[in-house]
Amino acid sequence: MKRLNPLLVAFLFLLPVSLRAQARPINWDSLTAETLKTLSSYLQINTTNPPGNELTAARFLKGILDREGIEAQILDTAELGANRANLYARLRGNGSKKAIALVHHMDVVPATPASWSVDPFSGLIKDGYIWGRGAIDMKSHGIAQLMAMIALKRSGARLNRDIVFIGNADEELGSLGGITFVQRHADLLRDVEYLMTEGADNVLDSAGKVVYFGVGVAEKRTFWQRLTVNGVPSHGSRPTPQNPVPKLVTALYKISQWQTPLHVTPGVDKFFRDISRTYAEPQRGWLSNVRVALDNPRAREWILSDVTWNAILRNTISLTVLNGSNKTNVIPGVATAEIDIRLLPDQDTTEFRETLKKIVGDTAVHLTHLANTKPPLESPIDTDLFRAIDRAAHEREPSAFVTTPMETAATDRPTYRKLGITTYGFSPFRIPRAEIQRGMHGNDERLSVENVGYGLRFYYDILRYVQ
Ligand SMILES: [Zn+2]
Secondary structure: OOOOOHHHHHHHHHHHHHHHHOOOOOOHHHHHHHHHHHHHHHHOOOOEOOOOOHHHHHHHHHHHHHHHOOEEEEEOHHHHOOOOOEEEEEEOOOOOOOEEEEEEEOOEOOOOHHHOOOOOOOOOEEOOEEEOOOOOOOHHHHHHHHHHHHHHHHHOOOOOOOEEEEEEOOOOOOOHHHHHHHHHOHHHHOOEEEEEEOOOOOEEOOOOOEEEEEOEOEEOEEOOEEEEEEOOOEEOOOOOOOOHHHHHHHHHHHHHHOOOOEOOOHHHHHHHHHHHHHOOOOHHHHHHOHHHHOOOHHHHHHHHOOHHHHHHOEOEEEEEEEEOOOOOOEEOOEEEEEEEEEEOOOOOHHHHHHHHHHHHOOOOOEEEEOOOOOOOEEOOOOOHHHHHHHHHHHHHOOOOEEEOOEEOOOOOHHHHHOOOOEEEEOOOOOOOHHHHHHHOOOOOOEEEHHHHHHHHHHHHHHHHHOO
C-alpha cells in the first residue's frame, strides 16, 4: 500500500478539529425551551427587596454556570448582609480585545399577591406568557444574557472578548450590590470595555412593530435636597414672625416658579433627530433640529408639553415631602421639605446648588444633601458595541432605527461608568408600552413566550458581532 503523505495525514487529522473550532450549529428551538424553563425557575426564587435574599438567586445561577464549565463566584456575602450576595462569572475569550460585561439585578420589587391573577412567584407559563415578579424587570433580561453566553460557550465560537456576567443585589432599593461590587472588585472589571444592562426601552407601534430600539447612553442624576427652616415653637392662636412654615412655603413657591434653563446634550439631540422621521411637518422639522426649535415659541410649547421630553431637556425639580406641625394649633420649632432634583449628566452640582440658593434668596433656609449623588452617566455612541447593536437590530427589524433616549430615572449604570466602562442601557425584548406600564413594578408582570426566544437570539447576535 502506498504510504500516505504525512502532511496529508496531519491535515486530515486536524481538519475535524479546525472545523470544530468553528461555531457548532445551535438548535434554537431546544435552547429557547431551555431558556424558558430556566427563567421559570428563576422567577420562582423570591428575591423581593426588602429583604432581597439574593443569595438563593446567586446560588441558582452559579449552579447553572458550574454545569456549563463557566467560572463563577458568589461575592460580597459579608458586606451585603444575611442572605444577600452578588454573582460574578467570566467566559474566557482569547483576550485579543477587551471584555464585555452583561449586568442584571437579581432583586425584585414587592408584589401584592391579592392583586395578581396568578401567584407572582409561580413562574407560570400560560396563554403564551411567562408570569411572575421580575418577568420584565429584570430576571428575564438576566436569563437572556446568561443563555446567550452559554450558547456561545456550547457552540465553541471564537471569542476575542471575555464575556463577564454579573448579578447584583439591591438595585431596587439602595443599589448596595452594584456599589459594593465596584468598590471591592474593580480588579475584576479592569479589562472591561463595554457593559450592558437595563435602562432603555424599545418603542412599538399599535400593530406591535418596533418603531425604534433605544440604547440608553445617558441618564439624569438625582441631586435630592432637604430644606430646613428653624423657628420658635408656640401657640397657633398668636401668630409670630418666628414661625418657620411661611418662610419654607415662600422658598418652595419660588423654586416651583423657577423655569430652569433648557439645555440640549449630544445624545438627546441625536434622539430627537432620529425620531423626527416618525412625525409629519411641522413637527418633523422642529425635532430634526431641537436646539433651533426651542427658540420658536410654538415648537417649544409643543415639545415641552411632553413630560419626558421636558425632563431630558433641563434640570428638573419636583417638590415632594413637606413637614411642618402635626397639630393645627401648634407653631412648630422647625419646618422641612424635600425636593427631588434631577440634573442633566453634564451639569456641575456646586454651580446648580449656588443658583438654587440665589433663587430661594433667604439665608434662613438651609439646604442639605439627602443622598449621595451618583457619578454622571454619558457614554460615547461611536463604538463597536453600538454598531453591533445597530446591526443586530436592523437584521431583525429592517424598518426600525436605533436611537439614544436619555433615562430620567436612576439605574446602577453610573456606578460602573465611574470606572470608565462604556455603559449602555438596553432591552432585548419587544414589549408593548401598555404591558410595561402595567407589569413593571405593578401587577401581573409577564413576558410573552415569543419574547424569551427573541431576547435570547438578540443578545447572542450582539455578542457575536461585537467580537
Ligand atoms: Zn430594574
